[in-house]
Amino acid sequence: MGNMLFYRKRNRHIIILVVLLSSIYVIFRYQISSTSKLMEHYIRDHLELPKTIISNSTTGHAFPYTRLPVEIDCRALFDGKESELLIADAQYNLITNQYISNHVYIKETVDCATFRKSRGYITSPLSEEEELFSIAYSLVVYEDANQVERLLRALYQPQNYYCIHLDIKSPPDFRRAISGIAKCFDNVLISSMSVSVLRKSYTVLQPDLICMEDLWKYNDWKYIINIAGNEFPLRTNLELVNILKTLNGSNHVEGILNKANTDRWKEAVLPPHHIRPVKGSMHILATREFVDYVLHNQVAKDFLDWTKQTLYPEETFFSSLNYNPHLNVPGAFKGNLKEKDGSLRFFGRFVNWVDWINGTDQYKSEFYCHGKFIHGLCVFGVRDLPLIVSRPELFVNKFYRYFHPVVMDCMEELLFNRTRNDYLTKQTVNTDVYTKEYGWIANT
Incomplete structure (x- = not known):
């Protein structure tokens, strides 16, 4: 009976030791990975600019505009795909590869x-x-x-x-x-x-x-x-x-x-x-x-x-x-x-303003803000991207590069792709679309 208790205690100690060593290993690997990423950012931010990539080399056209690829599926974010939004939510304050000091x-x-x-x-x-x-x-x-x-x-x-x-x-x-x-x-x-x-x-x-x-x-x-x-x-x-x-x-x-x-x-x-x-x-x-x-x-x-x-x-x-x-x-x-x-x-500008309710400290906005309000207007987050991309305005205000940085990364990618498509396809612009949407001001 005594030997059985001894073996049970020894086995329990071995299990605890294995779990402890495994935890130390995971923490050690995480620290190495984090340190490596910090070192990569330090080298990039202090030595040289990241190299841009020409993404249309197979077209045969010399499109004179390049940019770094975005490390997330922007199209899925614009479409409101929940699985990709969850990934982007976790990156609300990370430094992406677009950052330069x-x-x-x-x-x-x-x-x-x-x-x-x-x-x-x-x-x-x-x-x-x-x-x-x-x-x-x-x-x-x-x-x-x-x-x-x-x-x-x-x-x-x-x-x-x-x-x-x-x-x-x-x-x-x-x-x-x-x-x-x-x-x-x-x-x-x-x-x-x-x-x-x-x-x-x-x-x-x-x-x-x-x-x-x-x-x-x-x-x-x-x-x-x-x-x-x-x-x-x-x-x-x-x-x-x-x-x-x-x-x-x-x-x-x-x-x-x-x-x-x-x-x-x-x-x-x-x-x-x-x-x-x-x-x-x-x-x-x-x-x-x-x-x-x-x-x-x-x-x-x-x-x-x-x-x-x-x-x-x-x-x-x-x-x-x-x-x-x-x-x-x-x-x-x-x-x-x-x-x-x-x-x-x-x-001219898409802005999601706060509208204060008279006599109270409560407010409402025309659109839900998935980011945060500063000085009465929404700083957009990643879950605002489906709304932003659907807007007819010419510019959007506001967002910060260090808050939900994926927003700016994806907006850059979207503009790049549309500019490239304009250039490569040489399509005739349908001015009737612009006249219907924006040209009313010229007749008032």
Whole structure:
């Protein structure tokens, strides 16, 4: 009986020892794997840029745009496939292989030719139609050179123009990285002035005005689009060109009367030139002639001075100029805004805003947010991708490269594939589609 108890205890100790050794082995392997991955990231982030891959080598066409493959099935995510969404959910704050540190950008942009090639920038117009229709961009950015550079690469065409405003508060290594990137392109410039952007103040509007002034010297662009660093295009450059053409010289600026937040200017004196203040988005699609009016017309200058006395002037200045017909602003709305129930549908940007419920601390949004709300708007997560890809707007706001990074990776892949398909198939664009979806503004 005693020997039996002895053997049972010995067997139990052996089992415990085996389990313990197995656990140590698993932990050791995991630590090696984690350390290896960290070392790979360290080497990549401090020594060189990841090499891009030409994904269409079998086509025989020299498509001048490359990108790294995404390590997940983006098509399944766009289709809402649950098994792939579960995988992506687990990567909500991981570093993907698309990430590049500020310091690598600083180092690699010393050799601009190698940088442009390694990042796969488009270096010649993809079509005659695009070459003859230049677009100007004002980019207002604050941090994360990787997200900004990937946005620039998504927008970049050699016939377009790009002005980048760097916030004075931006980290020094970020400023150096973006400045290094800008100097590698003749049509990309850092704004001539930098301001410290503070919410609710004129400093939110000021960067776009500075960039308008800087871009004015390039006289062949047709429209200007202002972009924030945490946005991304939903349309290819060719699509943007055709959509802007359907506007037929009209501006596309949001205008709201019914919910105009009149308390924002209740402390100010009456606006000059009988201008009725109109609320709208700070984002615009505006003609070169509109920019001429904004920069050089005395009425616009007087009204700008008035908006400096108000809150959120970036949501009042452009909209009011566009919706006061008596000013005869080029490309402006010539009807009566009230005839449109006090607002006009804005297709420039898809944003999932919070709508606060009166008298409570509760809120609702038009669409469910699978990411998180910051400053009253949704930062999109991977489960928002099916919604995003279905939207008719031109750009989406907002997302962060370090929060659900797969979102940006998949948006890049989608835009790459659509741009490549436009180029390789040489299909005639069905402008009737754009006229039906976007061209209504030209007739109002």
